[in-house]
Amino acid sequence: xxxxxxxADFVHLAPVLFLTVWACLVLxxxxxxxxxxxxxxxxxxxxLILSGLGVALSWVQHVQPATDLFAGMMVVxxxxxxxxxxxxxxxxxxxxxxxxxxxxxxxxxxxxFALLLLSISGMMMMVHAGDLVMFVIGLETMSLxxxxxxxxxxxxxxxxxxxxxxxxxxxxxxxxxLYGIALLYGVTGTTNLxxxxxxxxxxxxxxxxxxxxxxxxxxxxxxxxxVPFHMWTPDAYEGAPTPVTGFMAAAVKAAGxxxxxxxxxxxxxxxxxxxxxxxxxxxxxVLSVLTMTIGNISAxxxxxxxxxxxxSSIAHAGYLLIGVVxxxxxxxxxxxxxxxxxxxxxxxLGAFAVVAWIGSRDVERTTLEDxxxxxxxxxxxxxxxxxxxxxLGGLPPTAGFFAKFYLFKAxxxxxxxxxxxxxxxxxxxxxxxxxxxxxxxxxxxFREGASAPKPLTSFSxxxxxxxxxxxxxxxxxxxxxxxxxxxxxxxxx
Amino acid sequence: MLTSYLPLLVLLIVAVGLVGVFTILASLLGPSRPTPExxxxxxxxxxxxxxxxxxxNMQFYRIALLFLVFDIExxxxxxWAVLYRDLSCKGQVIGGAxxxxxxxxxxxxMAVFLTILILALxxxxxxxxxxxx
Numbered sequence: 001x002x003x004x005x006x007x008a009d010f011v012h013l014a015p016v017l018f019l020t021v022w023a024c025l026v027l028x029x030x031x032x033x034x035x036x037x038x039x040x041x042x043x044x045x046x047x048l049i050l051s052g053l054g055v056a057l058s059w060v061q062h063v064q065p066a067t068d069l070f071a072g073m074m075v076v077x078x079x080x081x082x083x084x085x086x087x088x089x090x091x092x093x094x095x096x097x098x099x100x101x102x103x104x105x106x107x108x109x110x111x112x113f114a115l116l117l118l119s120i121s122g123m124m125m126m127v128h129a130g131d132l133v134m135f136v137i138g139l140e141t142m143s144l145x146x147x148x149x150x151x152x153x154x155x156x157x158x159x160x161x162x163x164x165x166x167x168x169x170x171x172x173x174x175x176x177x178l179y180g181i182a183l184l185y186g187v188t189g190t191t192n193l194x195x196x197x198x199x200x201x202x203x204x205x206x207x208x209x210x211x212x213x214x215x216x217x218x219x220x221x222x223x224x225x226x227v228p229f230h231m232w233t234p235d236a237y238e239g240a241p242t243p244v245t246g247f248m249a250a251a252v253k254a255a256g257x258x259x260x261x262x263x264x265x266x267x268x269x270x271x272x273x274x275x276x277x278x279x280x281x282x283x284x285x286v287l288s289v290l291t292m293t294i295g296n297i298s299a300x301x302x303x304x305x306x307x308x309x310x311x312s313s314i315a316h317a318g319y320l321l322i323g324v325v326x327x328x329x330x331x332x333x334x335x336x337x338x339x340x341x342x343x344x345x346x347x348x349l350g351a352f353a354v355v356a357w358i359g360s361r362d363v364e365r366t367t368l369e370d371x372x373x374x375x376x377x378x379x380x381x382x383x384x385x386x387x388x389x390x391x392l393g394g395l396p397p398t399a400g401f402f403a404k405f406y407l408f409k410a411x412x413x414x415x416x417x418x419x420x421x422x423x424x425x426x427x428x429x430x431x432x433x434x435x436x437x438x439x440x441x442x443x444x445x446f447r448e449g450a451s452a453p454k455p456l457t458s459f460s461x462x463x464x465x466x467x468x469x470x471x472x473x474x475x476x477x478x479x480x481x482x483x484x485x486x487x488x489x490x491x492x493x
Numbered sequence: 494m495l496t497s498y499l500p501l502l503v504l505l506i507v508a509v510g511l512v513g514v515f516t517i518l519a520s521l522l523g524p525s526r527p528t529p530e531x532x533x534x535x536x537x538x539x540x541x542x543x544x545x546x547x548x549x550n551m552q553f554y555r556i557a558l559l560f561l562v563f564d565i566e567x568x569x570x571x572x573w574a575v576l577y578r579d580l581s582c583k584g585q586v587i588g589g590a591x592x593x594x595x596x597x598x599x600x601x602x603m604a605v606f607l608t609i610l611i612l613a614l615x616x617x618x619x620x621x622x623x624x625x626x
Contacts, residue, residue: 005598
């Protein structure tokens with residue numbers, strides 16, 4: 001037996017390791033320093049920027065993918081680096097919103113930001129995983145931090161309830177995931193994704209493999225909130241502090257889909273991924289239709305904006321599943337899917353930043369009545385919210401339009417009737433979804449408010465609103481640069 | 494390949510079946526004459542003095558949590574100690590002697606683990622979680 005560590009492996013993964021160490025430092029600083037929480041938000045943002053520089057450097061200098069870091073446990077390819085960047089940007093925007101939000105709601109704790117950083121390092125491990133064991137570790141690091149963040153609002157029953165619910169359901173999902181992985185290991189004798197991709201071909205029909213894959217799929221479905229594993233989503237999203245909700249909708253979803261894409265590439269061979277009678281693609285097709293339809297229909301009746309956006313995030317997971325189907329058929333179409341992830345993440349972060357902005361210590365102001373007449377008092381924010389809602393609905397000239405356009409275009413490039421049906425259902429869903437995206441706009445512009453809202457006045461929230469609405473417009477009017485980056489972000493590329 | 498699991502299935506059926514049959518038989522055949530004496534919860538032969546539904550002090554939870562951390566640390570030390578010779582050897586270990594030079598990997602890996610643990614302990618200490626009240 002001999003153990004060897006290649007020091008170069010550490011250099012490859014420096015951004016992840018750095019972020020983990022930085023999170024510990026933030027935690028320690030908050031324990032020793034005590035006092036005011038504001039500095040910890042800035043400290044976290046500094047760590048995220050430094051880690052982001054590392055990721056950017058790694059992207060620029062990237063020559064070929066490193067697939068065997070730590071004996072195949074971790075992979076560094078452009079796909080993972082691209083997602084890393086999404087997590088880090090989402091983290092910075094969330095920390096900025098949280099900075100003002102925590103101050104207003106009086107729970108300025110350093111732990112909040114330490115947990116935020118830890119969850120991001122978990123996400124990075126998750127998408128860099130080259131092995132199912134590493135994948136589980138990343139997933140758990142992310143999930144445990146998020147459970148705590150959801151329940152981090154002291155004295156709020158709903159926050160504690162949401163965190164507890166999410167934790168219980170998440171623990172069950174993790175158990176399923178581990179059991180599924182154990183079954184796959186039992187049959188194939190490996191947990192390495194690259195090796196699994198080679199071995200699993202000949203064993204696709206074995207009952208244990210089928211059961212194992214279904215378990216893994218179910219657990220992932222829970223993490224990204226696919227119907228029928230979505231029951232926890234509205235409650236957890238509504239009860240969590242609003243910056244955390246935005247972070248979950250943007251970054252956790254991106255991490256879940258990143259991991260799902262990697263698993264699809266590793267576990268499902270090309271000849272098992274067909275529309276034939278035994279093809280796995282059929283399952284994803286059905287899940288996609290169910291998720292977007294049920295997500296959208298449930299959102300129609302919501303009077304609570306936060307809850308409505310939670311259901312909207314379920315619907316968007318359904319659209320993103322179209323992307324998983326597409327990438328399974330042709331991995332070179334990754335660009336369209338990642339562009340959708342970016343556009344959705346930016347938009348949803350902006351939308352939740354507005355929800356965080358409008359509440360004050362006394363009232364959270366999440367029902368539609370609370371939004372009456374906002375446009376009169378705060379025209380700029382109302383305009384930004386309108387942009388985000390248009391983008392979520394997929395109207396030009398916003399990011400959401402091109403995201404849907406490229407995704408549907410990629411799906412239609414296969415010239416198969418099943419894909420055409422899927423896209424038609426998705427378009428019908430987008431039309432339906434405009435109804436509930438328009439409701440807050442009507443409330444803001446065409447209704448008279450009983451009382452003027454007392455929103456957050458901190459500049460950090462206005463920064464976030466400015467950045468996200470600018471990005472939504474840039475992605476909606478000049479998507480070429482981002483699309484070109486996303487197209488380079490191939491798995492193993 | 495699945496047939497090798499058949500004995501396990503038989504065992505499962507026998508175990509569940511036996512328990513089920515005995516439970517059903519007991520409820521069918523056994524006479525049921527409840528008295529107040531018989532209905533009180535069994536606490537090792539003593540009469541229960543008070544309701545078991547009491548609030549536990551939150552401190553116990555905290556102690557349990559801390560115990561868990563250090564318990565796992567201790568459990569983690571054993572395999573490390575057993576493998577220390579191999580972890581510190583670049584080449585092969587034959588007959589307890591290392592051939593091919595030493596490495597600091599064995600000591601470093603535990604140092605990293607302990608550093609994280611000490612950071613956690615510092616956090617707990619500074620947050621006053623070690624004080625009883």
